[in-house]
Every structure is written in structure tokens, then in C-alpha cells.
Amino acid sequence: MSIPIKLEAFEGPLDLLLHLIDKNKINIYDIPIALITEQYLDYIRQMEAKNLDIMSEFLVMAATLVKIKSRMLLPAPENEEEEGADPRQELVERLLEYKMYKYAAEELKDKQQDAARVVFRAPSIPKEILDYKEEVPVEELLDGLTLAKLYEIYKSIVKKQIEKIDPIRSKFGKIEKEEVNISARFVEIQEYGLVHRKFSFRELFKDQHSRMNVIVSFLCILELIKIGRIKIEQENLFDDINIIYMADDIIQMEEAGF
């Protein structure tokens, strides 16, 4: 079956549920969960999943309905002592509360329409009277406040602050953002090459081995190969890759067109 009303017309999942209950002319206390769930899911299917936030709220309600439905299908434990553990109870409570405020909102709407028919006027106090500014009497402000009291307040804040510290997360190390400068690295590698002429790829990371640095260095090497300033060789599979620097000078990244 289809429901010929646009979904945006509903304030939320509870609103839709109320509409379905109303439409089926059923007692809120006796919701036929199976029927309502079906209609509800039908509705969600028609929904254009444009807004995930809104969609998820409706889905949570659908999941709740399905959960209640499945709980009602299960045989009740035989030795159940507390009677009336109706799985619908919580939902009914929520619906009733929501219905109450929806109803109050309608009442307020009428009130507002009536109240909108009166006109107020802006203040007309002469400027010179308004401009007069009174000094704030500090004594009065601190009236009744003692240092002991102020100290109590301070202590309670400090205590709250200590309690607020997450015992697990506070032990995590700091996450630092690292800055890798490609153009600087481009020049650095050449400088190293000019001095050492032949060196292994590994050597480049003697003291810097962050992932970002390796990636940037690797990119620089590729570029230097491409423009013919270095060549590489590897004698056996899995051996170190050796880099041979062939140029006699250093060029900047911009000159290399990198």
C-alpha cells in the first residue's frame, strides 16, 4: 500500500508513527506492531535518501518496531512473574508524551494568533537620561562573599577538572602533524648525491623514517631519474637499490619542472 503524503510533512519518526496509528484508527495502547511496521517500512522505502541524518532517525524507529515485533513473536518465558512486560510499553510512553506536546503546540499556535493583534511601542526615554551610566558598587557585588567561600568554589572547580580527565585517553601520546617540504627534500637528496656519488636508497633515511618522508623522498628519486640526473642499479633481487648521482650541480624543483 502507498501513503500519499510527502515525507517532509512529518516532524520525525514519532510523528510518522502517530500518523499511521491515526490513519488505521487504532488505539495507541494497542498498536498492531506487524501492520504498522509494514506501513512504516513502506514509507521509508519511498523516502528520498537525501538527508542521511533524517533518514537514520526514521531507520532507528523502524528497527525499534521490528525489534518489538520479533519480541512479540517469541513465546513469553513461562515463569514470567512480572505481568504486563509488554514490549510495546516504552514506545507507547514515548508516543503519548510526544502526542501531548504536539497537542500543546497547536494550542500555543492559537494563542499566538490572538496575541499578535496587539501593538507595542518602542521606548522613548530621552537620550540624556539613558546615557547616564551608573558605577557598579563593588562592595555590594561581593556582599556575602567571603574568601573561604571563594576558595570552596575554586576547590570544587579543581576537583571537577581532575575528575574530568579520562584515565585512558589522557595516557595517549601526542599526535603531531609533520611537515615535509618536497622542494627542500629535492635539493637535500641532490646535495647528498653530490658528496657521496653512489649510495643506497636506505641511506637516505638514516635519521628520518616517517612514512611521509619516505614517500616524498621516493617521489624525488623518481623525478631525478626521469630528468636523467641519477640512475639506479640493483645487482640481485631484494638487494639494496644503489643510486648513482651523475650531475655536477644541483637544480631547484622549479627548474626541473617538477
Next chain:
Amino acid sequence: MKLEHLEARIEAILFSMGEAVELSAVAAAIGQDEDTTRKIINNMADKYDSEDRGIHIIQLDGAYQLCTKPEMYDTIVKITHIPKKYVLTDTLLETLSIIAYKQPITKLQIEAIRGVKSDHAINKLIEYNLICELGRLDAPGRPLLFGTTEEFLRCFGLKSLDALPAINPEKLADFRLEAEEELQLKLEI
């Protein structure tokens, strides 16, 4: 001081202030105690009710304000353009009614009742000066507490929060009846 003079002063005060004035402020300005002042204002209110007056005194949570009588609306519209009061959408009204009846209340509590995120509605209501922050709840995260403003009372023609429309007692009775019937049914099973 003659009673008439005191009345004149109060009229001048309410007229020039424009906004709602606390009883205590009026009392201090006319040099009378609050009880006397309240009586004088009530007496004035009766006079304003006379049919040759177009304005009257309204009461807002213990403060007083002058405004035109509702039946003057059509006349005033003829001479001036009355700025259209914002129309509150159903979303805003729903959120506002929850705040009005349950204040002070946190955003999370509002959302629990409505079943949907309510940031936008709350921000709009604050923008319209219908609700305001009332402080913070002493709970983890120290969430903000919201409540209604004087402007709310004015916009909805309420003297105080006690004047909020009672949630229809008949409806509530119906609900209860239904619930009882339901219970009976259960017992029969």
C-alpha cells in the same frame, strides 16, 4: 501623594519605557511599596478597560507593559504597516512547547522527546528571542539548559508560565480510559 498623581506617574513610566517594567521598579520609582503599587496598577487596569481607551496594561510574569487592545488591530493596520510577526513552523512550535512545559531542559532531552535532532529549531527560537539559555546542567559535559523568555509570554499573550494552556484534561482522561479498557482486555485473556 494623591492616588491620581501616582496613577499618572505609572502611566508615564509604562508609556516612556515601552518595554515591560518590573513591579519592583515601578514601586521604587513612585516611592510606594509593591503591594500598594500592585493595587494601583490593578485599579488603572480597570480604567483602561473602559471603551474610550485604545490601550491597556498587560502583565508579564510580574512586570507590566502598555499595549494596544487586540480589537484595535484593524484600525492600526489601516494607518500603518504592522510588521508581520514571524510565522512559527510546526517544527518550531513543537520544540517551543516542549521547552515551555519542561523548562529548564537540555537539547538532548528535547531531542529524546521529539525523536529528531533539534539544533536548528533551538537556534531559530533563540534568534527569535523566544527561548534563552538558563545556565548549565551540573552533569557530564555541562549541557546548556533552555527556558522561555519574556518575549515568549508576550508573543503568546500569557501572563506567566502558569497561564500556559493546560494540556486538554478531556483528552488526557480519554487516554486514561483507553488504557484501563486495555488492561481489562489483558486480564480477560
Next chain:
Amino acid sequence: MKLEHLEARIEAILFSMGEAVELSAVAAAIGQDEDTTRKIINNMADKYDSEDRGIHIIQLDGAYQLCTKPEMYDTIVKITHIPKKYVLTDTLLETLSIIAYKQPITKLQIEAIRGVKSDHAINKLIEYNLICELGRLDAPGRPLLFGTTEEFLRCFGLKSLDALPAINPEKLADFRLEAEEELQLKLEI
């Protein structure tokens, strides 16, 4: 239409317009000719002269305006200058106590302790002359440092900040240790 109703309408018009309203505009709004309208307004003006009224109608170049009577001036001055009762809110007290015991302190440090933005509280405390700026911290952004004022000390009868009750002595010892270690580190470098 009864005369009283017309008077009520004119009062509502003058009240809501605030400024002076042309006779012709008033006449049109109440659906009467100008002569009749003028007569009604003159009649109203007499009523406003009664001593229980604080406002009256003034005539300006064929236009009419409602305003307070001149003798009400003193009353209006009084209502706007009623000494307010100044009290420190919990937020202000909390912020003040942190500043008193941890001064000199930056806004960021205060906010770190309180867990919420504190601009408003700090500004209010400055306005009340309870705290003041003590200079800037030699750190990135050179944030302002806040401390209590002499006025604050005077009010509590304190000779100097040394007289502030000690923060938990153990904690203080810890702080001192940390500070010393830091100094050592600096010297080693």
C-alpha cells in the same frame, strides 16, 4: 459608531505610531471627516489633562502626537536610574575564583579549567573592576594575562595576594617541584 469607540481608536493609533500623525491620516483611519476628527481629538485632549493621566496629546503643525506630560520628567529619570541589585552569578564567581587563585592567568587557561568559553564572564568581571589585565604572556599570540584588582583586595581586606588562602599545600609543593625542574632544564641547555 459610538464616540467612545472612535476615541479608543485614535488613542491606539497615536500610541502605536509613536511619532506625530497628520490629522488627515487619523481621519481616514477612523473613517470620519477631518472636522469631526479634530473635534474628537480636542475632546480627548481635555480628558488627558485630568490629573490621573501621565500622557497627553500635543499638536504639532496639524499633526498629533502622544507624549508624557512635562511634569513626569523626574519620575522617568527615577525609573531609568533605579539602583540595580548587583550580584555575582555562579559563572562569574567560578571565573573569579580561578583568576584569584591562579593569577596571572590567560583566558585560554581559564577556559581549560572551566571547560567552557569564558569571554562574557571575563568581560563582566573587568566591567565590575574585580579583575584587570596584567600584561601579556610571552608566548605565541602574546595572550593577555588577567589578575585581581586592588579593589578586589580592598574588599576582602587583603594586604596582598599572599594573604589568599593557600591552595592545597601538597599541590603547591608539586607545582614548585615542577617549576624547579623546568628551571634546571633551562639552565642545562
